[in-house]
Amino acid sequence: MSEARKYSINNVLKYLKDKLSKKERYAFDKEMSKDPFLADAMDGFSQLSPEELLSDGAKLDLRLKEHIAKKKTRKLIPYISIAASVVILFGIGTLMLYNNVNKISERNLAQDVNDEKFTDTIKADYLSPEDSRKLLDEFETSKESESSLNESELFDDKAKVSSPKKEMISKNKAPDKLVESIMIEEEAMPEMDDVELEELIVDEEPAVIAYQQKGEAPEAVLSGKAAGVETKKTIRIRGVSSSRRKSSREGYDSSPVLNFEIQGTIIDTYTKEPLIGAMITQNNNGAISDMEGNFNFRIEDDSLIQVSFIGYKTEELHVRELIENENIIELETDEIALSEVVVVGYGTNKKALNTGAVSEVDMQIETPENLSSTIRTKNARINYNSGFENHAEPVGGIKKFGKYLKSNSRFSPEKNMKVILEFYVYDTGRLGEINVIKTDEQKYSDEAVRLLIEGPEWTPAENNGKTVRELVNLKITFEKNE
Amino acid sequence: MNQNKDSILIKKYKDTNSLEILGELYHPFMPLVYGVCLKYLKNRETSQDAVIDIFEKLAVELKKHEIPVNFKTWLYVVTKNFCLMKLRKDGSESKAFKKMSDEIMDNGYSVHPLDKDEDVDLSPVLKACMEKLKEKQRISIEMFYYKKLTYKEIAVNLKVDEKKVKSDIQNAKRNLKICIENND
Numbered sequence: 003m004s005e006a007r008k009y010s011i012n013n014v015l016k017y018l019k020d021k022l023s024k025k026e027r028y029a030f031d032k033e034m035s036k037d038p039f040l041a042d043a044m045d046g047f048s049q050l051s052p053e054e055l056l057s058d059g060a061k062l063d064l065r066l067k068e069h070i071a072k073k074k075t076r077k078l079i080p081y082i083s084i085a086a087s088v089v090i091l092f093g094i095g096t097l098m099l100y101n102n103v104n105k106i107s108e109r110n111l112a113q114d115v116n117d118e119k120f121t122d123t124i125k126a127d128y129l130s131p132e133d134s135r136k137l138l139d140e141f142e143t144s145k146e147s148e149s150s151l152n153e154s155e156l157f158d159d160k161a162k163v164s165s166p167k168k169e170m171i172s173k174n175k176a177p178d179k180l181v182e183s184i185m186i187e188e189e190a191m192p193e194m195d196d197v198e199l200e201e202l203i204v205d206e207e208p209a210v211i212a213y214q215q216k217g218e219a220p221e222a223v224l225s226g227k228a229a230g231v232e233t234k235k236t237i238r239i240r241g242v243s244s245s246r247r248k249s250s251r252e253g254y255d256s257s258p259v260l261n262f263e264i265q266g267t268i269i270d271t272y273t274k275e276p277l278i279g280a281m282i283t284q285n286n287n288g289a290i291s292d293m294e295g296n297f298n299f300r301i302e303d304d305s306l307i308q309v310s311f312i313g314y315k316t317e318e319l320h321v322r323e324l325i326e327n328e329n330i331i332e333l334e335t336d337e338i339a340l341s342e343v344v345v346v347g348y349g350t351n352k353k354a355l356n357t358g359a360v361s362e363v364d365m366q367i368e369t370p371e372n373l374s375s376t377i378r379t380k381n382a383r384i385n386y387n388s389g390f391e392n393h394a395e396p397v398g399g400i401k402k403f404g405k406y407l408k409s410n411s412r413f414s415p416e417k418n419m420k421v422i423l424e425f426y427v428y429d430t431g432r433l434g435e436i437n438v439i440k441t442d443e444q445k446y447s448d449e450a451v452r453l454l455i456e457g458p459e460w461t462p463a464e465n466n467g468k469t470v471r472e473l474v475n476l477k478i479t480f481e482k483n484e
Numbered sequence: 485m486n487q488n489k490d491s492i493l494i495k496k497y498k499d500t501n502s503l504e505i506l507g508e509l510y511h512p513f514m515p516l517v518y519g520v521c522l523k524y525l526k527n528r529e530t531s532q533d534a535v536i537d538i539f540e541k542l543a544v545e546l547k548k549h550e551i552p553v554n555f556k557t558w559l560y561v562v563t564k565n566f567c568l569m570k571l572r573k574d575g576s577e578s579k580a581f582k583k584m585s586d587e588i589m590d591n592g593y594s595v596h597p598l599d600k601d602e603d604v605d606l607s608p609v610l611k612a613c614m615e616k617l618k619e620k621q622r623i624s625i626e627m628f629y630y631k632k633l634t635y636k637e638i639a640v641n642l643k644v645d646e647k648k649v650k651s652d653i654q655n656a657k658r659n660l661k662i663c664i665e666n667n668d
Contacts, residue, residue, distance in 0.1 A: 009512060009513065009515055009516050010512070010515065011515050014515060014519075020636075024634065027634045027636070028632055028633070028634045031628070031634050031635045034635075034650075035628070035650075035653060035654075035657075038560070039516050039520065039556060039557075039559075039560040040516065041650070042519065042520045042523050042560075042564075043515065043516045043517075043518070043519025043520050043522075043523070044519060045519070045523045046518070046519035046520055046521065046522030046523035046524075046531075047519050047522065049522055049523075049526070050522070050528070054528070058518065058528060058532065059515060059518075061532060062514055062515075062518060062532060062535055063511075063514075065532065065535075065536055066507055066510070066511065066514065066535075066536065066539065067507075069536055069539065069540075070503045070504055070506075070507050073503050074503065435568065437565075443550065444549050444550045444552060444553075445550075445553055448552070448553065448557075448558075451561075
């Protein structure tokens with residue numbers, strides 16, 4: 003019998019209605035005994051009447067067909083909307099450019115005009131990930147510009163102070179158009195007083211940001227690249243405090259600067275639980291995550307951001323990476339065991355914070371210092387992140403476990419293959435929720451899981467005199483043939 | 485071999501990204517997926533939704549990873565994990581979740597010596613271990629594997645529930661396996 007027919011609803015129904023011959027029935031039973039998938043499914047079917055089963059089978063067939071058909075049409079829609087937006091933005095861009103062309107040489111912006119504009123357009127403090135991304139895009143594309151703009155100047159104090167107000171408009175421009183098309187707002191910056199702002203140019207030109215030399219016609223600068231590929235909004239801000247301008251500079255004025263706040267979360271990469279009191283810093287700015295692992299942080303420029311927490315490896319990342327991960331930062335525990343750290347008042351901590359049945363949070367509270375420890379042998383390493391008195395381990399110890407792995411492995415690779423699994427050892431000693439965290443190759447992770455499940459029993463972790471559930475991280479190395 | 489057929493379809497899917505091809509692969513296994521979901525999630529509508537959700541998951545996972553050696557086994561694991569995660573979302577302390585987590589470990593990946601397709605041989609180790617089994621379990625094993633009676637017949641014979649017969653046999657197999665491995 004082909005694979006398909008074996009498990010078909012029709013066959014199952016026949017079995018349930020006892021319409022199979024003895025031989026067929028026995029074959030079915032044997033298959034059930036051999037195949038846990040079928041056995042489980044039959045258990046599930048026993049909840050339904052044959053009629054219900056038949057109708058559900060038909061329903062599912064139909065749903066699958068519909069689902070496939072639906073997905074096909076949905077794929078086209080994004081392309082159409084992208085195309086449409088490109089056309090629109092391109093159109094707006096050309097309009098803007100046309101408007102701006104005549105204003106290049108003007109120098110004096112009315113300060114008061116600008117101030118009013120600020121208060122009108124200030125919106126939320128925080129940028130959503132989308133807006134942050136847009137801002138970052140513009141910032142980065144501007145950095146890639148062909149000008150000889152000195153990068154260090156981007157982060158001058160001067161530049162920072164002078165740039166951010168993007169709604170700055172020169173006197174003669176049509177202010178409304180510009181304001182409407184700008185989608186990024188910022189907090190008001192009070193220290194604008196001593197800065198003389200020159201001009202704001204909003205281009206919708208594709209990806210070209212050429213810093214304009216004083217007096218040079220924009221067409222010359224932008225020519226050659228105007229054939230747009232993808233439209234990116236570019237905001238160039240020129241304007242530098244005249245009082246602090248370096249005389250040696252050759253007329254490339256200030257640069258775009260990042261300045262926005264984000265909200266995010268810091269979590270443990272394995273348990274996915276929030277880290278409380280983790281530090282996030284950039285240059286000299288810092289913030290700390292709260293009781294839920296959340297933080298508010300102001301991004302100032304695109305230098306690296308550090309995230310650190312005791313017991314975890316410090317992460318350094320770029321603003322872009324942060325945003326691309328939806329402002330969620332994952333930290334990995336440091337394998338160096340903090341065995342020298344003495345936990346004082348362990349019992350008290352638990353009492354004070356443990357206000358309910360929160361077994362998930364328990365992990366964090368019981369290990370205020372995030373003690374991690376490891377036991378290992380040549381081809382296996384177990385990592386623990388909880389500070390339990392006794393950790394869960396395979397009966398016989400890690401060395402015996404390693405030997406078991408070696409002698410029962412079905413494969414011998416040409417080079418060392420590593421698999422990292424993560425699973426719970428329940429207070430009963432049973433294993434559960436085995437997840438593959440990392441693997442060099444799927445067949446090895448499958449094999450690792452098999453070895454784990456069929457391997458020796460595990461003694462559960464113990465704490466305060468009773469067994470507890472523990473999350474265990476296991477790395478198995480399939481050693482190469484000697 | 486059936487496994488090759490699945491692998492061929494998966495490769496085709498990876499090359500073309502065609503959901504229809506994936507559907508062709510998935511369709512014969514849908515009842516199994518449905519049954520397992522029913523078992524753990526209990527609810528018909530939820531389980532039917534799950535079948536489609538798992539299909540979507542397949543679409544993503546198969547593209548990401550290498551072709552699994554045994555698609556059916558892999559699909560089984562994915563299905564169980566999906567149900568587990570769903571139960572966990574509804575409250576990790578729920579009875580259903582605990583029950584499932586406990587049960588999951590019962591199903592091994594390897595073929596039990598008794599389940600090999602050839603006629604069951606009576607290796608001395610197997611024989612010795614059989615003797616060690618509890619009476620009830622030994623009888624169930626003998627009736628099922630040696631006398632080749634169906635679950636139904638055994639149930640009638642021993643005057644117990646079919647469910648009990650199945651669980652006795654599963655337990656017996658587990659004990660046998662442990663016994664055999666200890667003696668190797």
